[in-house]
Each structure stands twice: as C-alpha cells, then as structure tokens.
Amino acid sequence: MEEMMVPLHEHDADEIESGRTEENSDSSEWDHFLNRLNEVESVEENLDHQSDSDTDSDIESVFDPVDKTEELGGELAAWSSKWKVKANAFTALLTLLNVYFPRLPKDSRTVMKTPRSLDVKEIGGGSYFHFGIVAMLTNIVPAFSHLVLRGTRLLIQVNIDGLPLFKSSGIQLWPILGRVCQPFQSEPFVIGLFCGKQKPTILGEYLDDFVSEMGQLQRGPIDVGLGDPVNDVNIACFICDAPARAFIKQVKGHSGYYGCEKCKQKGSWEGRVVFTCTSIDAPKRENEDFRVRAELRDTNHQIGVSPLLRLSLGMVSQFPLDYMHLVCLGVVKRLLSYLIKSPVQKGLRLGSAVIVEISQCLKSIREYLPREFNRKCRSLDELDRWKATEFRQFMLYSGVVAMKGRLKDVFY
Known part of the structure; x- marks a missing residue:
C-alpha cells in the first residue's frame, strides 16, 4: 500500500x-x-x-460466508422455483457452492424442504394425494399482499379434467386445479392429484379431501401468511368440459335426452339427440331445484348425489358452459368442415380453387400477426390438426378477411 x-x-x-x-x-x-x-x-x-x-x-x-448461508439457501430455493430448475442441475450447483459455503446443503431436496414421505391414499381405481388449498394459498397470497385488504374475499376458480400421460398406456392423471381470480389473478396451482388407469371410480373418495377443506374455509377465517386471517375464501366457479361436469355433478351427459344443464327441455332423436329451437322457452334449471331433485333421486337428469352438494355452491349457476369445446372446437370447426368436406349436392361445399385461395390468404397473414396470438394461421389442408386457439383466431380475426369475397353473402 x-x-x-x-x-x-x-x-x-x-x-x-x-x-x-x-x-x-x-x-x-x-x-x-x-x-x-x-x-x-x-x-x-x-x-x-x-x-x-x-x-x-x-x-x-x-x-464470513457462514453468516449468509441461511439467507442464501432461501434465495436459491426461490430462484429454483421461479425458473423451474431441474433437481439434478440444482444439486450440481449446490455442490459447487458448498466449497465456498461449507454449511450450505449439497442436495436440492434439503434446500427446497422436500417432504421425505407423502400421505398418498389408495382410492377407487388409483392413488390420490391432496396438496391442500390452504398450503397453496400460503405460498401465493403473500406475493399479492398489497392487493389483499382486511375483509377481502378470496374467490377461487376450480378445474377438474382428465389428462392422459402416455400413448402406449392407459395411465392418466385427474388433477384438481385452483386459481385465485379475485382480488388478484394468480397462476394455476394443484389442490389434489389422482393417478390411475381410469378416472376415479368412486367420486366421493376422490373429492372427499377437497370438499372437507373447502367446507372449513367457507365456515371460518384462515391464516394465509398475511398476519391477519382472511375471513372469506370461496369458490367462484368450476371450469370443466362437458364430460367432466357431468362426472362431478353426477348428471347425465350432453348426449342424453335430459342432458341440458341449463334447462329442462327434453331432446328428440334425429339420428342423434338434438334440442330443437323451441327449447329456448323451456323452464330453466335452478340451484335449489337441483338439490331437491338430488334428494328425491330424480333420475331424469341426475344419476347420483354429488359430494359437491355438501358445499355452499350453486350446482347450476356456478358451472358455466365450456366455450372452448362448444364454440371453437364445436361450431366453428363444424362450419369449416361443411364448407370443405360436405357433399356437393348440399350446395355448401366450396370449390377446390376457392379453398386454395383461402389457404394462401391465411398463410400470407402469418407475418402480420402480433406475438399476442399463440399460434399462426395454417392452411385449410391441416384443418383436422387445428387447435382451439386457431379456430378462435379464425372466427374473430383472420377468417373475416380470408372469407370475404370468396363465400356466398348469405354464408358470410
């Protein structure tokens, strides 16, 4: 010096x-x-x-690096969760850091506080593990503490659906997912997870932990890591496709004569069950009527008693219809199929030259689509492989341009 x-x-x-x-x-x-x-x-x-x-x-x-070991471990755990770092990569990093921070664990499971054992239950047709609503909210809500005021209601959207894992095996997952939608919007989180070769055969066992915990939340305040307890945690709605809704509500499927979930109109057989245009004046289904009919074992619409009836829940009003399957993968896909593949004698089918023009127009639009669109336009030759977001984009945006002048005015 x-x-x-x-x-x-x-x-x-x-x-x-x-x-x-x-x-x-x-x-x-x-x-x-x-x-x-x-x-x-x-x-x-x-x-x-x-x-x-x-x-x-x-x-x-x-x-002295030892003084910062605990703080560093917490920051590394948060970093690993945020960036979805694989466990083996995280362990390799900890092994390198252990040379400079001797008291830092060498295994990612120690830093992430991974449980050594899980309470997995064997239920009808497979295995089930309940992560818990409160446990998930405790990890999510503190990050939005500036939006959660005293007396604020926490509303959760719930999704239940089947998820195949392999093409060569029948093993599938049936997760119960949640998402806070009020007073803030969170990322989806797992409440419970079922794994088996088929969907749960005993609905009561599958939903028992979820219904019990949700019932406790509806009755009293809970601590979610904000200091003051949150007094009101409730379900906003269930977001499910038609088969999943029929399964958890224990009602007949959408192809049944009394399959409509919103009205009491009886369908008629015309090669398949259809509901005529007169059904718009049919009596509506009501939440209280649904409960009464479940107790009376009315088999016209309901095939059993759903465990969800134990909750304070509107079994009609809080089960919205599935827009993705009904509109995008239903109506829009069927209309395009009629225009491309229907018999010529019906007078709906477009000529091959017109179909080529529409496909070229769709492909030319690709470079002008902003990144907010998840998928770019594809040709009509690949219609069978279109995803729901592509049908939605066609219906609301690109189809309006591609079809103009190439479709009869009455159809357009």
Whole structure:
C-alpha cells in the first residue's frame, strides 16, 4: 500500500494539477480529490499500526460466508422455483457452492424442504394425494399482499379434467386445479392429484379431501401468511368440459335426452339427440331445484348425489358452459368442415380453387400477426390438426378477411 500511494502523491498529483490548470476545471473537484487522497493515506497509517492477525479477523468478520448461508439457501430455493430448475442441475450447483459455503446443503431436496414421505391414499381405481388449498394459498397470497385488504374475499376458480400421460398406456392423471381470480389473478396451482388407469371410480373418495377443506374455509377465517386471517375464501366457479361436469355433478351427459344443464327441455332423436329451437322457452334449471331433485333421486337428469352438494355452491349457476369445446372446437370447426368436406349436392361445399385461395390468404397473414396470438394461421389442408386457439383466431380475426369475397353473402 505504501509503495503504491507515495508515487501517486508525489508525482501523479503534480501532473493532475497541471492538467487541471490547462483544462480550467472546477477547483472544488481538485480539492475533493486531494481530500480523498488524504483519507486513503490515513487509512493506510491505521492499518500499519494494527497487527496482521487483527486485520485478518476484521476482514473475516465482514466477509464470513457462514453468516449468509441461511439467507442464501432461501434465495436459491426461490430462484429454483421461479425458473423451474431441474433437481439434478440444482444439486450440481449446490455442490459447487458448498466449497465456498461449507454449511450450505449439497442436495436440492434439503434446500427446497422436500417432504421425505407423502400421505398418498389408495382410492377407487388409483392413488390420490391432496396438496391442500390452504398450503397453496400460503405460498401465493403473500406475493399479492398489497392487493389483499382486511375483509377481502378470496374467490377461487376450480378445474377438474382428465389428462392422459402416455400413448402406449392407459395411465392418466385427474388433477384438481385452483386459481385465485379475485382480488388478484394468480397462476394455476394443484389442490389434489389422482393417478390411475381410469378416472376415479368412486367420486366421493376422490373429492372427499377437497370438499372437507373447502367446507372449513367457507365456515371460518384462515391464516394465509398475511398476519391477519382472511375471513372469506370461496369458490367462484368450476371450469370443466362437458364430460367432466357431468362426472362431478353426477348428471347425465350432453348426449342424453335430459342432458341440458341449463334447462329442462327434453331432446328428440334425429339420428342423434338434438334440442330443437323451441327449447329456448323451456323452464330453466335452478340451484335449489337441483338439490331437491338430488334428494328425491330424480333420475331424469341426475344419476347420483354429488359430494359437491355438501358445499355452499350453486350446482347450476356456478358451472358455466365450456366455450372452448362448444364454440371453437364445436361450431366453428363444424362450419369449416361443411364448407370443405360436405357433399356437393348440399350446395355448401366450396370449390377446390376457392379453398386454395383461402389457404394462401391465411398463410400470407402469418407475418402480420402480433406475438399476442399463440399460434399462426395454417392452411385449410391441416384443418383436422387445428387447435382451439386457431379456430378462435379464425372466427374473430383472420377468417373475416380470408372469407370475404370468396363465400356466398348469405354464408358470410
């Protein structure tokens, strides 16, 4: 330090002084530089008066990595969760860091506090594990604490559906998913998870943990990590497709004569069950009527008693119809199929040249679609492989342009 500072003080300062005069810089900046130089020299003198051991101990007290181990572990766990780092990659990183932080665990399971055992229940047709609504909310709600006020209602959307895992095996998952939709919108989280070769054969066992916990939340306040308990946690609605709705509500499917979930109109057989246009005046189904008919074992519409009846839940009003399957994969796909594949004698089918023009128009639109659209337009040749978002985009945006002038006015 002494060898470095003396040349700077004796020679470099003179050169800087002459340069300062030539450049007409502000004198206060030069005074500030000299003051800092004096401070450095005074620190050097103080260090010379201390022993080497005292200096080393002071440095270690400032830069001791052990003092930060617990804090670092928590930050690494949050980082791993945020970026979805694989467990083996996280473990490899911990092994490298352990050289510099000896008290830092070497295994990712220790840092992430992964449970050593799980309470997996064997129920009808497979295995079920309940993650818990409160446990999931405790991880999510604190991040939105600025939006959760005293007395605020927490409303949760629930989704239940089947998910095949392999093409070569019948093993499938039936997760119970949740998502906070009020007073903020969260990412989906898993409430419970069923795994088996078929859907749960005993609905009561499958929904028992969910219904029991949700019933407790509807009755009283819970602590979700905000200090003050949240008094009102409830279900906003169930978002399911038609087969899943029929399964958890224990009603007849959409192809049944009394399969409509919103009215009491009886369908008629015309090669398949259809509901005529007169059904728009049919009596509506009501929440209370649904409960009464379940108790009376009315088999016209209901085939059993759903465990969800134990909750304060509108079995009609809180089960909205599935827009994706009904409209995007239903109506829009069927209309396009009629225009492309229907028999010529019906007068609906488009000519091959027109279909090519529409396909070329759709492909030309691709480069102008903003990134907010999940999928780009594809040709009508690949209609059977279109996803629901592509049908939605065609219906609301690109189809309006591609069909103009190429479709009869009455159809357009």
